[in-house]
Structure formats: C-alpha cells, structure tokens
Amino acid sequence: MPSRCTLLRLGLTTYQRAWQIQERIATQVRDGAAPTLVLCEHPPTYTLGSRGNTDHLLLSNEAYAARGAEVVRTN
Numbered sequence: 001m002p003s004r005c006t007l008l009r010l011g012l013t014t015y016q017r018a019w020q021i022q023e024r025i026a027t028q029v030r031d032g033a034a035p036t037l038v039l040c041e042h043p044p045t046y047t048l049g050s051r052g053n054t055d056h057l058l059l060s061n062e063a064y065a066a067r068g069a070e071v072v073r074t075n
Contacts, residue, residue: 010040015072018042044069 008025010018018040025036046069048056054071057064061071 005035005037008036008038010038012041012043015042015045015047015070019072019074046071047074048072049074 008021010021018038022038025033025038029035044067046057046064048054048071052073054061057071059067064071
C-alpha cells in the first residue's frame with residue numbers, strides 16, 4: 001500500500017459538488033491512481049439515503065432552504 005496520498009482542498013463547496021468529486025476520485029483510485037484525501041466544508045445539508053423519503057423530514061425543502069440548509073438524495 002502506498003505511503004503517500006494526494007491532498008485536495010476544496011474549501012467551502014456544496015455537498016453535491018463534493019460528492020461528485022469524491023465519486024470521480026474513488027473511480028480513479030480503483031483504477032490505480034494514488035489515494036486522495038479530500039478536505040472540504042459544506043453548508044448545512046440533510047441527506048435522504050436509498051430508503052429515505054420526504055415523509056421523514058420535519059420541514060419542506062423550501063423551509064430548510066429558508067434556514068440556509070438543503071436536502072440531498074444520496075445512494
């Protein structure tokens with residue numbers, strides 16, 4: 001196993017963008033690229049996994065957005 005890795009500093013970014021970048025990096029690492037450590041920060045985010053649905057939320061997407069948060073579906 002390699003003892004070095006690539007460091008990627010995304011800074012403040014949306015959850016969605018960070019997730020897409022991490023998915024791309026994971027594919028690259030599986031294909032032999034060097035491991036990568038991703039450092040990022042994202043605004044408040046609620047995720048709904050594969051079994052989640054909007055009935056599990058206490059508020060509407062609009063109400064979360066008004067509070068500066070977003071709701072994102074994940075796998």
